Amino acid sequence: MARDERGVTPQSEDFSAWYNELVVKAELADRGPVRGTMVIRPYGYRIWELLQADLDRRIKETGHVNAYFPLLIPESYLKREAQHVEGFSPELAVVTHAGGKELEEPLVVRPTSETVIGEMMARWISSYRDLPLLLNQWANVVRWELRPRMFLRTTEFLWQEGHTAHADEADAMQETLTALGTYARVAREVAAMPVVDGEKTAAERFPGAVRTYTVEGMMRDGRALQSGTSHYLGTNFARAFGIQYTAESGGQEYCHTTSWGMTTRMVGGVIMTHGDDKGLVLPPLLAPYQVVIVPIGRGDQAEQVLPPARELADRLTRAGIRAHLDARTHLSPGFKFNDWELRGVPVRLELGPRDLAGGTALMSTRLGAGKSAVALAAAPARLAAELAALQDLLLARATEFRDSRTVPVDHWAEFTEAVKAGWALAFHCGQVQCEADIKAATTATARVIPADGPPDQGRCVRCDLPSAYGKRVIFGRSY
Amino acid sequence: MARDERGVTPQSEDFSAWYNELVVKAELADRGPVRGTMVIRPYGYRIWELLQADLDRRIKETGHVNAYFPLLIPESYLKREAQHVEGFSPELAVVTHAGGKELEEPLVVRPTSETVIGEMMARWISSYRDLPLLLNQWANVVRWELRPRMFLRTTEFLWQEGHTAHADEADAMQETLTALGTYARVAREVAAMPVVDGEKTAAERFPGAVRTYTVEGMMRDGRALQSGTSHYLGTNFARAFGIQYTAESGGQEYCHTTSWGMTTRMVGGVIMTHGDDKGLVLPPLLAPYQVVIVPIGRGDQAEQVLPPARELADRLTRAGIRAHLDARTHLSPGFKFNDWELRGVPVRLELGPRDLAGGTALMSTRLGAGKSAVALAAAPARLAAELAALQDLLLARATEFRDSRTVPVDHWAEFTEAVKAGWALAFHCGQVQCEADIKAATTATARVIPADGPPDQGRCVRCDLPSAYGKRVIFGRSY
Numbered sequence: 005m006a007r008d009e010r011g012v013t014p015q016s017e018d019f020s021a022w023y024n025e026l027v028v029k030a031e032l033a034d035r036g037p038v039r040g041t042m043v044i045r046p047y048g049y050r051i052w053e054l055l056q057a058d059l060d061r062r063i064k065e066t067g068h069v070n071a072y073f074p075l076l077i078p079e080s081y082l083k084r085e086a087q088h089v090e091g092f093s094p095e096l097a098v099v100t101h102a103g104g105k106e107l108e109e110p111l112v113v114r115p116t117s118e119t120v121i122g123e124m125m126a127r128w129i130s131s132y133r134d135l136p137l138l139l140n141q142w143a144n145v146v147r148w149e150l151r152p153r154m155f156l157r158t159t160e161f162l163w164q165e166g167h168t169a170h171a172d173e174a175d176a177m178q179e180t181l182t183a184l185g186t187y188a189r190v191a192r193e194v195a196a197m198p199v200v201d202g203e204k205t206a207a208e209r210f211p212g213a214v215r216t217y218t219v220e221g222m223m224r225d226g227r228a229l230q231s232g233t234s235h236y237l238g239t240n241f242a243r244a245f246g247i248q249y250t251a252e253s254g255g256q257e258y259c260h261t262t263s264w265g266m267t268t269r270m271v272g273g274v275i276m277t278h279g280d281d282k283g284l285v286l287p288p289l290l291a292p293y294q295v296v297i298v299p300i301g302r303g304d305q306a307e308q309v310l311p312p313a314r315e316l317a318d319r320l321t322r323a324g325i326r327a328h329l330d331a332r333t334h335l336s337p338g339f340k341f342n343d344w345e346l347r348g349v350p351v352r353l354e355l356g357p358r359d360l361a362g363g364t365a366l367m368s369t370r371l372g373a374g375k376s377a378v379a380l381a382a383a384p385a386r387l388a389a390e391l392a393a394l395q396d397l398l399l400a401r402a403t404e405f406r407d408s409r410t411v412p413v414d415h416w417a418e419f420t421e422a423v424k425a426g427w428a429l430a431f432h433c434g435q436v437q438c439e440a441d442i443k444a445a446t447t448a449t450a451r452v453i454p455a456d457g458p459p460d461q462g463r464c465v466r467c468d469l470p471s472a473y474g475k476r477v478i479f480g481r482s483y
Numbered sequence: 484m485a486r487d488e489r490g491v492t493p494q495s496e497d498f499s500a501w502y503n504e505l506v507v508k509a510e511l512a513d514r515g516p517v518r519g520t521m522v523i524r525p526y527g528y529r530i531w532e533l534l535q536a537d538l539d540r541r542i543k544e545t546g547h548v549n550a551y552f553p554l555l556i557p558e559s560y561l562k563r564e565a566q567h568v569e570g571f572s573p574e575l576a577v578v579t580h581a582g583g584k585e586l587e588e589p590l591v592v593r594p595t596s597e598t599v600i601g602e603m604m605a606r607w608i609s610s611y612r613d614l615p616l617l618l619n620q621w622a623n624v625v626r627w628e629l630r631p632r633m634f635l636r637t638t639e640f641l642w643q644e645g646h647t648a649h650a651d652e653a654d655a656m657q658e659t660l661t662a663l664g665t666y667a668r669v670a671r672e673v674a675a676m677p678v679v680d681g682e683k684t685a686a687e688r689f690p691g692a693v694r695t696y697t698v699e700g701m702m703r704d705g706r707a708l709q710s711g712t713s714h715y716l717g718t719n720f721a722r723a724f725g726i727q728y729t730a731e732s733g734g735q736e737y738c739h740t741t742s743w744g745m746t747t748r749m750v751g752g753v754i755m756t757h758g759d760d761k762g763l764v765l766p767p768l769l770a771p772y773q774v775v776i777v778p779i780g781r782g783d784q785a786e787q788v789l790p791p792a793r794e795l796a797d798r799l800t801r802a803g804i805r806a807h808l809d810a811r812t813h814l815s816p817g818f819k820f821n822d823w824e825l826r827g828v829p830v831r832l833e834l835g836p837r838d839l840a841g842g843t844a845l846m847s848t849r850l851g852a853g854k855s856a857v858a859l860a861a862a863p864a865r866l867a868a869e870l871a872a873l874q875d876l877l878l879a880r881a882t883e884f885r886d887s888r889t890v891p892v893d894h895w896a897e898f899t900e901a902v903k904a905g906w907a908l909a910f911h912c913g914q915v916q917c918e919a920d921i922k923a924a925t926t927a928t929a930r931v932i933p934a935d936g937p938p939d940q941g942r943c944v945r946c947d948l949p950s951a952y953g954k955r956v957i958f959g960r961s962y
């Protein structure tokens with residue numbers, strides 16, 4: 005298969021190679037000098053910034069305030085919650101020396117902040133009037149990864165972590181589901197990822213959580229990507245850190261806490277949900293450039309075309325469209341077309357002397373087959389409509405893909421086939437050991453118990469015991 | 484001196500106690516569990532977010548793009564630039580273990596990112612067409628502090644660090660001064676801090692820089708706060724990391740690089756530039772709440788007042804004003820007045836049944852003596868004008884204060900007096916040893932060679948040698 009040097013291995017040929025090459029060639033990210041670290045380049049960081057701005061707005065609209073807690077945490081803090089330390093110990097980076105001396109107590113670089121935030125919450129909360137305490141932080145975290153993959157599993161990643169404290173379970177559970185709902189909406193409405201939301205099985209819970217909820221997306225290779233999680237922590241961390249309050253009745257009570265996070269992994273999710281053989285396909289709401297204008301013509305012609313092209317870019321910008329004029333003179337239009345295709349720009353406009361004479365530009369979209377003329381006078385409105393339609397189309401296309409690869413199965417043979425190509429909707433007994441057997445046999449795991457799955461019962465697809473959960477569970481291979 | 488439990492030690496009595504108490508009592512920040520670390524609480528973080536949003540916009544408007552580089556840097560990288568490693572070695576936090584194993588090479592937690600960004604720039608830049616490369620990153624950095632002070636010197640702090648690469652010195656110097664200008668404008672126009680911008684003397688340069696520029700603010704105790712710095716790095720880091728490009732002529736050239744940063748220290752600058760005996764005084768542009776509405780009346784009266792108070796808050800919010808209704812029922816209006824005064828809210832509105840009957844609210848500002856009636860119908864426009872006037876007034880007041888404590892001196896006795904209360908404008912010989920002598924004798928250092936200082940010459944205020952720099956230098960004690 006012929007491909008120019010800017011191209012990538014086709015997705016259909018080798019998904020993993022496609023992904024790794026694309027991340028680098030589209031200049032989303034680069035490998036960092038330390039194994040497992042990543043440099044997020046401006047084009048990739050802009051995608052994150054756009055997602056972040058939207059998510060931050062929604063987090064604030066649901067009553068949370070941002071704060072910032074220290075990166076370095078005393079090692080002893082992690083040990084106060086037994087499951088928590090067991091889960092995170094293998095992944096910790098530890099600072100043993102600072103200021104030229106060995107530290108008395110080693111400090112861990114935060115892998116997540118329940119412990120240090122729990123410590124501070126205990127200081128700040130004294131009365132029922134202080135509740136709920138609804139905090140969020142935007143931060144970097146470090147988890148030592150043995151099998152790093154850019155955006156999906158890196159030694160350091162960026163995220164927001166919500167941490168809240170409540171008077172009782174009901175309030176904390178409502179919060180846990182509010183955060184989950186925010187994640188589901190951001191994924192669907194902004195990233196055009198048709199995630200399935202619901203609870204995790206016990207085996208897949210966050211270390212220290214009583215219940216873990218997730219939004220799971222299906223990538224174009226059929227694998228699941230955990231795209232955001234929300235945890236009801238019960239009183240586990242409240243007991244470990246002494247987060248107590250005086251109730252209205254006068255008694256001392258432990259708070260019920262939650263935590264929830266969404267990460268730069270979402271950039272990987274966008275790549276793998278929408279990308280194709282030619283490269284990235286960016287949802288307009290997350291595209292650094294929504295419209296790229298490529299001037300056509302060389303020499304004198306180029307000089308003639310540039311001023312109106314610039315004027316067009318300015319008009320689109322004023323209309324709130326992220327427009328970019330590719331004025332590079334040393335590259336051919338054909339090179340630029342391929343370049344922006346690889347980089348997933350939703351809409352391309354070509355502007356040559358003949359178009360200009362006719363008062364039009366030639367439009368093509370990243371998904372469409374042909375080109376069509378757009379009247380320059382009406383360009384802002386026309387492009388805004390086109391971008392909105394593309395955003396919807398991407399969600400619809402991804403939903404269709406997901407549904408086509410989500411198969412209800414009742415027999416083991418069907419199950420093993422289904423999880424090779426996508427997701428199996430299967431009954432499960434709810435036993436941790438049975439889940440482990442399934443994983444050992446197929447590498448597939450229980451991804452989510454879908455919140456909107458219809459009530460249903462049957463026999464476990466693996467061990468034939470009666471099903472748990474009152475509905476089918478989604479199993480799949482995952483990132 | 485009587486003061487209630489919410490109050491703070493008066494600024495005039497003990498500036499340092501005033502600052503430390505205020506930071507905690509106004510809920511701007513709290514000490515973290517590890518010595519020297521700080522937790523930025525929501526009220527303090529919001530000030531930073533508002534500053535950050537403005538600074539980020541200006542950084543982007545001047546052509547820079549955001550990216551993100553790894554937190555952990557191989558220790559050997561720092562050693563590649565001799566002055567750089569000498570300057571930062573004593574302050575490093577070092578990760579020696581990760582993933583349960585001792586690392587082959589220790590990793591430092593970034594104290595600044597010239598090294599790792601230099602390494603990546605070398606990979607990305609090959610031709611003159613790749614220049615200038617204008618990057619910025621928002622990040623946390625760690626520098627082990629022996630004398631920590633919240634917001635001013637903490638083991639970890641938040642900042643942006645700009646890093647750029649250019650074809651030649653002229654272009655890099657222009658960039659260095661562009662960044663400095665951005666800092667000066669943000670400080671003056673947003674933080675209402677009348678900073679003096681200019682170059683640092685050789686003794687005060689960033690480790691590895693050829694020239695360092697600064698914006699210096701005067702705090703209300705007369706000390707200087709370095710509030711942002713911009714460095715021309717020459718080819719020092721380009722040579723250490725191999726940042727080279729092929730010139731249009733075909734030759735291989737080293738890039739000229741710059742770096743520049745502004746930090747959460749600015750929150751400390753705002754506190755110490757504007758605060759008074761009663762607490763914080765926040766410039767409206769950085770105030771989390773610009774207007775607080777306090778309902779007056781108890782029981783039935785309160786219920787009567789709350790709906791129109793809520794409606795007023797909504798109208799102000801829709802007009803783009805950050806308004807907050809203090810609807811806490813267990814606290815008296817008097818307590819609330821003191822509370823919001825301590826927390827520096829620019830404008831307070833009292834709304835009681837009688838005000839309501841007259842269609843007005845009672846307004847007082849954080850700086851004004853009396854109260855005045857504001858027609859509810861005209862409130863949004865009236866308050867917007869009041870906030871703009873307060874913003875201007877704070878800058879004017881701080882400028883007057885700074886000027887009143889900046890004294891041209893020609894004799895050593897005058898010098899030592901001047902730097903006790905503020906800044907001395909003095910001739911200096913330019914010798915590093917003479918600067919060190921001045922510091923040893925007075926604790927004052929050369930803060931800045933003011934960019935707009937008139938050309939002038941004389942004899943060094945300390946050693947009587949002919950003056951360097953062609954103008955007077957600002958000396959002062961600093962944070």
